[in-house]
Amino acid sequence: MSALILGHKNPDSDSIVSAIVCADLYKRRGLDVVPAAQGKPAPETAFILERFGLEAPEVVTSVAGRDVYLVDFSDKAQAPADIDQANLKGIVDHHKLGDVTSTSPVECIIWTVGCSNTILKAMYDYMGFEIPKNLAGAMLCAILSDTVIFKSPTTTDLDRAAAEALAKIAGIDDIEALGMELFTAKSAVSGCTLRSLIFRDFKDFHMNGSKVGVGQLELVSLDIVADIKADLEAELAKVKSEEGRHTAMLLLTDIMKEGSELLIVSDDPARVLEGFGKTYEEGKHAFLEGVMSRKKQVVPALEAAFRK
């Protein structure tokens, strides 16, 4: 059976495009692989796949007995429940090192850049393969998505350089305009259930024995969710009560104003908010200037708060 190239739970554009692109690269190397995803594409990802004529990867939720390469994550909490019964072959990622392990040698490429597709671009170059035009366009979109059009503090010069090179291959002149199209597609909330909005980009973390779920909605304006904020909070309370979570959070990120509002339901909200330098009263619905990245700003603040 072919090895799976698998992105994280609640797949974002980077995890789905990475799986497709990594499968193309590894096939060129002569490996027998297929891209896979732990869910269907969200609206932004659907926009990218449609725009560049790509198929959504097969949805896979069980990996026991399979050879597996992970892309865009290495945390067990973001893997299928039976990940320990899979044979880990490799990782391409740009997050904190997770807790997966392997029984045989693995190929891991982990870089502190803004997007897994920036790493994959460098891998094509290093291994001497050409990137197909349509994949270059999708990779560019994944970089724009993960770096929030280069505004996220996770953005590096390598991401900007990769984006420019990929735009050239894809024949795209206006990178910023493509970024705005992308985030307009990403901001779609009408017709979506509250639950699907919370889980659109949601990750669970284990912090000092507590399960903490953090969702993020990146929007071109917070006005888009003004009318449903209270309902989102009520639904978030349900999410918190499930799967033994200590805390459930939803970051409402305004990509134009470059900051986030936090919705928090927690067994210990004061401790969580302390992580962001706020008291409970201040913190409720406060706008956190400059906070855009879950990975670089929110998770480290939470980890510090839960270590105390």
Ligand code: MG
């Ligand atoms: Mg991701």
Ligand code: MG
């Ligand atoms: Mg990513």
Ligand code: MG
């Ligand atoms: Mg993201």
